[in-house]
Amino acid sequence: MKNSPVLRKAVQDIRTSFIKFPHVRNILNAMDRLYDYRCLNEEPEHLALLGESGVGKSTLLIRYRDDHPAIEHDELTEVPVLYVAIGPSPTPKALASSILRALGDPKCDIGKEVDLTYRLVLLIKLCRVRLVIIDEANHLIDRGGEKTHHVAADWLKRLVDATRVSFVLAGIPRTRRLFEKNDQLRSRFREVIEIDRFSVENGSAELQFRGVLWAFKKEYLREVPTIDISSATMARKFAFATDGRLRDIRRLLVRAVELSYQESEPRLTEGILSDAFRTVIHPGAPNTRNPFHESFNELPLVKADEPFALVER
Template identity: 60%
Template sequence: MKKNNAKAESSKDIRTAFIKFPHIVRILAALDRLYDYQCDNEDPEHIILLGESGVGKSTLVKRYARQHPRIEHDEYTEVPVLYMRIGPKPTRKALAQKSLEMLGDLLWFRGTEPQLTARFIGLLRTCRVRLVIVDEANHLVDGTGKKTLHTAADWFKCVIDDSKISYVFVGIPRVKRLLATNDQLRGRLREVIQIDRFSVANESAELEFRSALKNFKICMGDLPAIDISGATITRLFAFATDGRVRDICKLLARAVELAYAQPDPGLTDKVLAEAFRTVIYSGAPDNRNPFHETFNEMPLVKNDEPFAPEDH
């Protein structure tokens, strides 16, 4: 029973870990700056937060929104931070409806687009919203025609101007296409913050990656384990996860479960190799498994491999 509890706790701690790496601290400071910004007599500030899939963008902004929960007053509901996730191929009306739904309007589906938009802007003021976070903003440009792309950008430009509230647009790098369609919107979204993958490309990046793995090692508690933050193993993690936090967590959480399943619990390179085959690259040949001794040390970017470019 004690072993099962330790396994469950360690695995959960890794999956839910929120470690304040240096870039996380910088982004939180930027969000706080927007949250505290007084927009009464001047234009609000806005941010675009970019990063490839799996680097932790959504986890970060969702956590920030949860730290500023809704407050029920007698006459209204205060929503300090409004978090909204954009669905695929949004139209102006769909954007207005989704915005109202996330704000808590029970009749979010009723009305014309101009009526919905006006109601949303009014409720932003009524609910004392101080920051709007638009997640999956790349859906504004994914699979949309030029006309739809332009109208989506124009809708947000109008809402930003009328609401006088700071916005954060979150998504993969394609979000920048949104700015190319509208000069006025581009002028309002000057600040771009990039979340990079962990890497071993240079000494500074490698030290940060090793520090991250050291923090994850702490989550394992008393489980006997190899030094996952060593220089050699860190390089293997770079191959195995492409430096993406989501995949690092998945790999280590499963490795912990497999380690505790052994008669003599312990996290070894063999356990990591099995975890990799389980949650990162099903059926990986030994020479394409970073934790196997025959690994050929080539990035896993072929068409059928986990980190192939999205174009494939």
Template identity: 35%
Template structure:
């Protein structure tokens, strides 16, 4: 395989998304919400949470791709609108991001009330049937409680005005946004979590194996099972990625490049051990999941790559 072919294969691998159990359930729930709105006019909203790297953005994009934009005469139809909430999650910043995604030529123009009115008009003009806000925790992260309440109150106003399902994606602390404004909380169903699961769950190992196995066909250089069982490899990969699809793809992408540069015909434990140090420089010896000295525990202590993420 020459360099061009390899980079094309690497890009194709990076674009892969994995339809594991929780992923499929959330997609199905979003389809159900959209179908309900289309056929009855009843609007249900959804909150989806998950740790960084668990695949939230991939899921949002995968759903949007099911309903692609269409150009009719001089009009653009956007059935599902996906907007990434900017890190400056103020009312104005969020309103401008939505307007920009809708094709408004002057998203910064006007007061917030004017921008909100334009969002409503453009959503109806574009025949948008669902609004997805990714990285929505930035709304909560911005400022003090007074500012958070103002932004949450504006979001409630927007949800009421556009009369279509709204889906919020974010890390677990996004749930705090709904605690800031009781009226907003009433407009969203119980949160759904995007997660492969916990090590103590029944079937957890099988789920992780299924995720790895689903990505295997997209690997231009295969994973080696020499001198290791599938169960042991799955456990080691879990600890190296904390069960997050984003980290898994990053680990395998680094390993793929190393294997290709070394003219290897497979990715083995040595390749993965070295690749992990590119994710965490201090991950060596007993703290490297692919080392023979590994201690088989989550790397979530102070200074380790997954420290504090579960309670963030």
């Protein structure tokens, strides 16, 4: 059954899933507002999008970029939405180079910081960019000291002012430190949207998480024989197993479907989920630390050697 069309479709659908949950619609609406904004004599609006790793920020932002593809004209390439994920320890020069590369500039690495920045501002205007998305913005403050952070924040503030287009900065929660280093940058990013992990901490959160699992079952597992993964009991187990992170929900379900189709009679069961968890979330986990095993001790998987070990936000 490994080559089953149902298996291939389910795996592909889960991996590429983009479900417009309420929080996703709110973020898309906010980005549409920025995209439609026409900056004439007033300053443009900007947005900071924060959330833990794995909650779906990059997937959403790349999807938005793809929904506004580049337009080829005879004289230029129009780039309505410019998306760039920055790497670790970015200097202003490296930042300018990365964004120029995303714009397709063949000379993105040639020149001094001031020259690259000047060319970047010029190309953003020439390419009619309406929204700039900078992902992994936490890298701006992940390395170096206070002076380094201030230099990065100040360069970004000057870029925002010079281009006069709207920006979205996305990163994990400690990205807030970037705004702490520069009052003027903070004043430009007053609007902050946080993406929370799914949870079962209270009644409304549990209903939302069960709705997420039901959506996966209805949209992507409808041809796959399966238990009800959206029940209250299963939602609690999924919350422990994935920490409510969309990336890990996808990863767990993909592996569970693959394992179920290795059986003579495919069916996604709790036992299959237990094996999938031990394969792609917490390899080698003892039964007491496997949420889908009857011996699970119902303690969060946040120890130093566990998948959701507490780290600095």
